Amino acid sequence: MDILESSSDDEDELYLEASALLGEKAAEKEKEAQSDVKLPYNGPPLKYPKSVFFIVTNEFCERFCFYGMRTILALYLVQYLNYNEDNATVVYHAFVSFCYLTPLIGAVIADSWLGRFKTILILSLVYAIGSVSISLSAIPNFIPPEAFTYLGLILIGFGTGGIKPCVSAFGGDQFVVPEQERQLQQFFSIFYFAVNGGSLVSTFLTPILREDVKCFERDDCYSLAFGVPAILMVVSIIIFVAGKPMYKSKKPGGNVMLEVCKCIGHGIKMRFTNKDVKKEHWLEHAEGKYSRKLIDDIKLALNVLVMFIPLLLFWALFDQQGSRWTFQATRMSGDIGAWNIKPDQMQVINPLLIIILIPVFEATVYPLFKKLNILQKPLTKMTFGGMLAAVAFVLSALVELSIKPTEAIVPTAGEAQLRIFNTFNCPMVISAQDNGVTIGEFEIEPLKAYENLYLAAQGNKLFNLNIRRGATCDQSLADVTAPVEIREGTAQSYAIHDGINSTPTIKLSGRIIDDPEKSRNGNGKIKIIINSANTGEKRVVFNGKIDYEFKTFTGEAAVSDLLEMDVDDYTIFLNGEEIGTTTVVAGGVYTYVINENTKAFVRRLVTPENSVNMLWLIPQYFVITAGEVMFSITGLEFAFTQAPLTMKSVIVAGWYLSVAFGNFFVIIIAEVKFVSDQMWEFVLFAVLMAVSMVIFWLMSLKYKYVTIATEDSNDDMAMEKKKSVDNDAFEDHKD
Template identity: 25%
Template sequence: MSSSVERIVNDTCGSQNISKTSNFETAVPSKRTYPKRVFLIIGSQFCDFFNYYGLRVLVVMGKSSYTHIETSSENMIVRIFKCIKHAISTKRIEKEAKSHKRLLDYSIQEYGAQLVADIRIMKRMLVLYLPASFYRTLSEQQGSRWTLQANKMNGDVGFYIIKPDQIQALNPLLVLIHIPLFEIIVYPMLSKFGIRRPLQKMTIGGIFAGIAFLFTASVEFWIASSPEHSVSMLWQVPQYVSLGMGEIMFSVTGFAFSYEQAPASMKSVSQSFWFLTFALGNLILVLITKMNLFESQAHEFIMFAVLMFIDMFIFGIMARNFERMNSDVTIANDIHKNEMIESTISGDKW
């Protein structure tokens, strides 16, 4: 009896010791491991840090080579609206006299001929921005419609599984590849066919964006007629390549065009209006998608492509008018300068 009791006690104590040992072993912290993509997070944080501080250091380092232009301390956009408001109110007062043919001429005496001429240039540029906004309607779908399309596709490429929101990283990569490629090869080839002016390049860039959405529609038709997640995500590459080419020819060229064509006093104003096209493009996209015009997503992609082709046709006509008006203004300015030189030589007073 006593031996059996001792055995039970020993077994109980042994099991308690074992449980204590196991608890102790589990309490020992294991080797710390990090997620596989932690280096991507670190890299992203470094890029953000450099974007904020590094670029400011570069700006300060190159400050000595900048060209400083004295401008009015008053906000230029406010000054523009004041000039237009003054012209409207003055015209109403002098309604019967009709001393000026054009509206802004009524503000020349108050604000000067230079500001009035600059506003006229900006007005012509803003008219061009209206059809340019629809390009943003297409390009901004990379992070929405195209990502939703990738979500229905197979991202397995053998050595790696691409996530639906990772495929859009192709766009900045392709832009970096296309910039030197276009400068060295594509643009010299296009110049042989007479395509040298920025607005011509922008028109072709918009056409490439429309072609990208035709690729997108064909992939969508393929997905609809195939088993779920059977179409490889790599079939989205052609649409990204085509849109990347459009980004170089339309967006990059348009950004430079906006700065070069803007008057010296309105460089920043033109850039702000250029970025406003992003907002207008997204607004157009929201309005169209809220209409639910098509049950099939592929048909909606085709609609965007067709609208883009029509939009670029209108943009091409407006671009020709803009270039013609600019040439007329240049000729008029040259004639005016020549008249001033001749009058100065002859002793006439201005």
């Protein structure tokens, strides 16, 4: 199968890096041809280098670490560091952008000074320190969490990006080409499988470690979820060092990127120095100091890089699978029967769909396009793939629209929320006409509530609430008037209770602050109000797969803290006595009103449960993955066929930069807040993507395809020309 038949960020990059490595070999051949002529190798077949197995195992562990950390990063920022979704999105995409800028630094360090082995080793140690740092930051009250999180992300970004262009190339260095051409092909296939294995396992596993394991008296365990990948990173270094006696290491020989930058800089300088000298192309002003071949190769590479400019919008959309789409999943239900999907686990859909769609496209879609004579040119395919990404965001906007009715209603400026709970076992009637607050007579049934979500309020407002007994209540209960305070932009509750007296009395509790916001990881949130029979301690336990015990509380109207709980069926125990069963649904925010005398309780829904299932995200994942197959894979083929072999590393740099700037664009949208509504933000990205693809299509109409000659159609360059590294290489799409 073909090397170009895939679409993983990692695999895309590895393909480009492999091409760059082969470009280096082409340059080496050219130097050899200009010096001594070497006779062809006629000896026995060379053994497969054992050293590559250390490199492949190292890659598995490193990818496990990176994807495991990245999968849960956005939720960690929101749930543990208490960032809002906008700020978490900014940090997440800044990190991803940084990961795509640092490969340029790593490549220069390796090729110009340290060599690949030392660069990989040193930056892996930096990487491991960063991984340990972010794991320790998740331990409560241990180290400053925010500072060490940022330190960890910086070190991880520098480490993973720095070794990115080195590891696959270092593996390629272990082979003798052309004698081991076939083994080299096999190596890249095995290498890609290591990438897939590490990323797929960690993407599935770390959300389980995050949510299903409880540690440090928390309902999650981020320290373990980050810690296991950190351990794998340390193991990867040990494995990599263990293979040192077997490695073939090349001395640094200079980086083509530096040479290209120098040539371009000199060309620009001479263009303005010699204004009167006319040249066909501005870069030709560098001729004399730099060879004509280098100048021509750079010109061809620049033609490709210019076409990359509109493509950054694709990465802006694609990488939101780990941020905005994950946050979208937290507002949906993961219930699929016996299994409950975690929001961050949805990210595994993309690589799984890649495995399915690549053969479908090769066997069905592309032959159909050929038969219909449509979408035959690479740039046309890329345009269509980009348009599919825009469609995916339209679908995500429609999903967001369906989620809206279940979203929390949060008080805004000029408004307050007020809930009055009746903890009696008989009805209570309330009313108010005071200080601008009007509440018509409202009968609150036993254990139920009055609710006003849009009560006008400026600053703090105090008014008197009239409370009288209902028709079925004890006739000895006297009417009361109690003060109620509401605050602008705040949700608050009060509880009507009977106090702890020999003679029942109507009383109103103090102000209870509510939090109507949904759980940020798809759980339920519970608060309990008890009309106490006495002032003694109250112990409430929700018994399910995991037991949740509310902290012991006392008082006439006892109120618990808000507790986040897993989605499950529970049996409720009050002071060790079973009083009933209940179900906690994803996204629901509940207040349970319990009367201790009668052991009766009623569940009040403060914020609607998540009713839209996460499986409705599959269409948008399907469409963006189909777009990815047409966009990313074809883009790599275009870059490969249109750029000289010795310029492959320049194309690698351009590809990295397009991803980095794409993520930076997301930061701009999140920070500037062009729109405040998430649905319209998705629409905005869809429109911008469509516009960028129209621009790209117009550019493609003027683009003139070229044919790049290879050194020898029968040598290792033919492997590229035929696109012959196995399709197995491409089953994951991340990074």
